[in-house]
Amino acid sequence: MKVVFIGAGNVATHLATELYRKSFDIIQVYSRTLESASALAERVNAIPVSDIASVINDADLYIFSVKDSVLDSMASQLPKNDGIWIHTAGSVPLDIFSKYTGSYGVIYPFQTFSKDRIVDWPDIPVFIEASDACTLNTLQAIASQLSDKVSELSSEDRKYIHLTGVFACNFTNHMYTLSELFLKKINLPFDVALPLIDETASKVHSLTPGEAQTGPAIRYDKNIIDKHMEMIEDKKIKEIYRLISENIHRMN
Amino acid sequence: MKVVFIGAGNVATHLATELYRKSFDIIQVYSRTLESASALAERVNAIPVSDIASVINDADLYIFSVKDSVLDSMASQLPKNDGIWIHTAGSVPLDIFSKYTGSYGVIYPFQTFSKDRIVDWPDIPVFIEASDACTLNTLQAIASQLSDKVSELSSEDRKYIHLTGVFACNFTNHMYTLSELFLKKINLPFDVALPLIDETASKVHSLTPGEAQTGPAIRYDKNIIDKHMEMIEDKKIKEIYRLISENIHRMN
Structure with missing residues (x-):
C-alpha cells in the first residue's frame, strides 16, 4: 500500500515508522516546514514536502496526524484523490472529511507518543471508525498489522x-x-x-x-x-x- | 535481634515479613484486635497480642506501624523497656518518643504497600533518623538489610x-x-x-x-x-x- 503522511509530529512519527517496518510504502511526508518533514521522511525512506499542493494524488492512504485545529484546513487543501483519508485524533469526529472525499476513517492509537521512545505496538488499544463497510475492512486490516487490540468505536465514544x-x-x-x-x-x-x-x-x-x-x-x-x-x-x-x-x- | 511489632497493617506486614525473611526474630505482634495481630503473627512465626500491657520488655526493637493519630497514645501505653523504639510514619517527628524512652528512631520506606503485593525491597528508598549516633548506626545496619538505598533524613525533610x-x-x-x-x-x-x-x-x-x-x-x-x-x-x-x-x- 502506498501511503502519504500529512504531519510529522509524535503520532505521525511512531505510526509511519511502524507501518514502514511492516512493509507499507511511505511515499511522501508533508509538514509545514521541510526540516520537520525531512526528519520523518528520512526514517521511512519517503520524500519530504512542505507544499500541500505537491502531494501526489495516487496514494492508497492519506494519514493526517496534525493538530486538531488545523485538520480541517489541511483536508481542504489536499489535492483531490481516490485514496482513503484517515485521521488519528481523539476528539475530532469522523465526518470532518465528508465534505472533501468519499472514503475516510479514523485510526486512534490509545497511547502517549514521544519521539525516541520505543512503544510496544501490539499491546496498544487501537480504535477505528470508517465511512463505510468496505473502508472499515481496509482499516481493520491495516490496524491489525499494528496492534493485537483493534476495535471499532464511534466518534462520540472516542x-x-x-x-x-x-x-x-x-x-x-x-x-x-x-x-x-x-x-x-x-x-x-x-x-x-x-x-x-x-x-x-x-x-x-x-x-x-x-x-x-x-x-x-x-x-x-x-x-x-x-x-x-x-x-x-x-x-x-x-x-x-x-x-x-x-x-x-x-x-x- | 528480637523484634516486637506494634501494629499489623500494610506497612507492618511488609516490614515484618521482610525482616523475618532476613532472619530477624519477630517475637510478638500487637494489634487492637487479636484477629488482625494473628494474621501477621502467623506469617512471621510470632505471638499475637491485643493487650499492650502484655508486650514483653526485653526485645531489642519495638517497631510502631500504626496510624499517626494513635502513635503517641500507643507509645504512652507501652511498658518501659531498654529497646530501640522505631516508627515508620512520614509526617510524625522523631521526638514523639522522647517523653517515653531514651533510644529511638524512624525507618521510613518510601513506597505504597498493599497486603498481598510483593514489593522489591532493595529498590525502595528508605529514610532513617535517630535520637543519637549509636542508635543511628543500628538503624543503618537494620535498614541496609532491607534496601540498597538507605539515607538519613530529618523529620522536617521527611x-x-x-x-x-x-x-x-x-x-x-x-x-x-x-x-x-x-x-x-x-x-x-x-x-x-x-x-x-x-x-x-x-x-x-x-x-x-x-x-x-x-x-x-x-x-x-x-x-x-x-x-x-x-x-x-x-x-x-x-x-x-x-x-x-x-x-x-x-x-x-
Missing part, C-alpha cells in the same frame, strides 16, 4: 476515550511534575520517586483503582491534610491538593 | 517526602479512578488504560516530567479543553479538570 487519556496520562504526569517540586525543595533527585510511581502504576493491574487507593485523603486524616496544606505555598497547587483530597474521600 | 508521595502515588491513583469513570461510561474495561498508564510511568525514567508532558492542556488547546469540560457532568471533577489543565499550562 471522545470519552480521549478524556480518559487526559486523566490517565496527562494529569497523572502533572502529578509527577508536582511531586518533583517537593523533592527539589529538599534537594533530592526525582529518581527517589520512581519506585513509588512504578508500583502505583503496577498495582492497578491486579487491583481496581478504588482498591489500590491509599494515603491521608482516603482515611480523611484531617491532621495530615492540614499540615500538608500549610506546607504548600503556591495557592493553585494548594487548591489542587484540597480538591483531589476531598474527591478521594467522597468517591471511596 | 514531611516533604511524604507530601511528594501523596502526589506521586495517592493523587496519581485518583487520576486512574477518574479515568475509569469515563471508560465505564462507554462500557469499556479499565484494562484499556493500562498500556497508557504504564508508558506514562515509564517515560519519566528517561525524561523529566516537564519533558514528558503531552495533551491538550500543555498546548492550551481551548477547543478540546472546553469540549472536555462539557462532557464532565460532575461539578467537582469538572473543577479538577479545569484546575489541573490551567496548572499544566502555567508550569510548562
Whole structure:
C-alpha cells in the first residue's frame, strides 16, 4: 500500500515508522516546514514536502496526524484523490472529511507518543471508525498489522476515550511534575520517586483503582491534610491538593 | 535481634515479613484486635497480642506501624523497656518518643504497600533518623538489610517526602479512578488504560516530567479543553479538570 503522511509530529512519527517496518510504502511526508518533514521522511525512506499542493494524488492512504485545529484546513487543501483519508485524533469526529472525499476513517492509537521512545505496538488499544463497510475492512486490516487490540468505536465514544487519556496520562504526569517540586525543595533527585510511581502504576493491574487507593485523603486524616496544606505555598497547587483530597474521600 | 511489632497493617506486614525473611526474630505482634495481630503473627512465626500491657520488655526493637493519630497514645501505653523504639510514619517527628524512652528512631520506606503485593525491597528508598549516633548506626545496619538505598533524613525533610508521595502515588491513583469513570461510561474495561498508564510511568525514567508532558492542556488547546469540560457532568471533577489543565499550562 502506498501511503502519504500529512504531519510529522509524535503520532505521525511512531505510526509511519511502524507501518514502514511492516512493509507499507511511505511515499511522501508533508509538514509545514521541510526540516520537520525531512526528519520523518528520512526514517521511512519517503520524500519530504512542505507544499500541500505537491502531494501526489495516487496514494492508497492519506494519514493526517496534525493538530486538531488545523485538520480541517489541511483536508481542504489536499489535492483531490481516490485514496482513503484517515485521521488519528481523539476528539475530532469522523465526518470532518465528508465534505472533501468519499472514503475516510479514523485510526486512534490509545497511547502517549514521544519521539525516541520505543512503544510496544501490539499491546496498544487501537480504535477505528470508517465511512463505510468496505473502508472499515481496509482499516481493520491495516490496524491489525499494528496492534493485537483493534476495535471499532464511534466518534462520540472516542471522545470519552480521549478524556480518559487526559486523566490517565496527562494529569497523572502533572502529578509527577508536582511531586518533583517537593523533592527539589529538599534537594533530592526525582529518581527517589520512581519506585513509588512504578508500583502505583503496577498495582492497578491486579487491583481496581478504588482498591489500590491509599494515603491521608482516603482515611480523611484531617491532621495530615492540614499540615500538608500549610506546607504548600503556591495557592493553585494548594487548591489542587484540597480538591483531589476531598474527591478521594467522597468517591471511596 | 528480637523484634516486637506494634501494629499489623500494610506497612507492618511488609516490614515484618521482610525482616523475618532476613532472619530477624519477630517475637510478638500487637494489634487492637487479636484477629488482625494473628494474621501477621502467623506469617512471621510470632505471638499475637491485643493487650499492650502484655508486650514483653526485653526485645531489642519495638517497631510502631500504626496510624499517626494513635502513635503517641500507643507509645504512652507501652511498658518501659531498654529497646530501640522505631516508627515508620512520614509526617510524625522523631521526638514523639522522647517523653517515653531514651533510644529511638524512624525507618521510613518510601513506597505504597498493599497486603498481598510483593514489593522489591532493595529498590525502595528508605529514610532513617535517630535520637543519637549509636542508635543511628543500628538503624543503618537494620535498614541496609532491607534496601540498597538507605539515607538519613530529618523529620522536617521527611514531611516533604511524604507530601511528594501523596502526589506521586495517592493523587496519581485518583487520576486512574477518574479515568475509569469515563471508560465505564462507554462500557469499556479499565484494562484499556493500562498500556497508557504504564508508558506514562515509564517515560519519566528517561525524561523529566516537564519533558514528558503531552495533551491538550500543555498546548492550551481551548477547543478540546472546553469540549472536555462539557462532557464532565460532575461539578467537582469538572473543577479538577479545569484546575489541573490551567496548572499544566502555567508550569510548562
